[in-house]
Amino acid sequence: MKIPLDYICVKSGLLCNRCQSLIDKGEVEHYEVDVMKILLDLEETQFRELKDAVYHKAFKVDNLLILLVTSPPTMSHQKWIKIAKILQEKLGLKVRILEKSNNIKSTASQLLSPARVLGVNTVWLPDGSVQYVIRISRNEKRFLPADENSLETALSKIHAIPIKIRVE
Incomplete structure (x- = not known):
């Protein structure tokens, strides 16, 4: 290796x-x-x-x-x-x-599985920065491998961009 x-x-x-x-x-x-x-x-x-x-x-x-x-x-x-x-x-x-992937949806799908990712939204903030929101179904929340905050922190560290998880 x-x-x-x-x-x-x-x-x-x-x-x-x-x-x-x-x-x-x-x-x-x-x-x-x-x-x-x-x-x-x-x-x-x-x-x-x-x-x-x-x-x-x-x-x-x-x-x-x-x-x-x-x-x-x-x-x-x-x-x-x-x-x-x-x-x-x-x-x-x-x-x-x-x-390893530079695609946020690909990384999120791998990390959050078996929960499915519905989509990734790009949010442009007033200060000019970008934040990504990963959407998952309310029914799939129980399949997450850890709590939402830990997963958000992990995804943010991996991509060095603020990432939020939203349950819909």
Whole structure:
């Protein structure tokens, strides 16, 4: 798996100057080192397909960990679900693995599933900034993987734009 830190640093837990500076700058969070270590162990033992996958970033919001990855063509959705369950057991957090995308609707659909996204509205605020509103059905609210505020925070961090979830 392609990761932003050196393999040896992640495997050993001792960080070189370059890796430590990435953590100090905030480009990589400290908890991400543990996630990368587990993913590298899984690549060696169970999931050889992870060799061609790319790890982009992990976001931790309350009790939810969201991984942004780019999968190789050989990697199926079912295998990602198995990897998420293993990570869930080892980290004690709820884990969602998302395919990296610049499309807000695509990211929201992956994160909020099994709840369906009705649409994404763009709201232009008086100060000239933009905010996105993701609409979901009232009947689907119970299918959300976490509370609305946590999901809004996670989506806002992923896209670096204010995003709200509205239940209709």
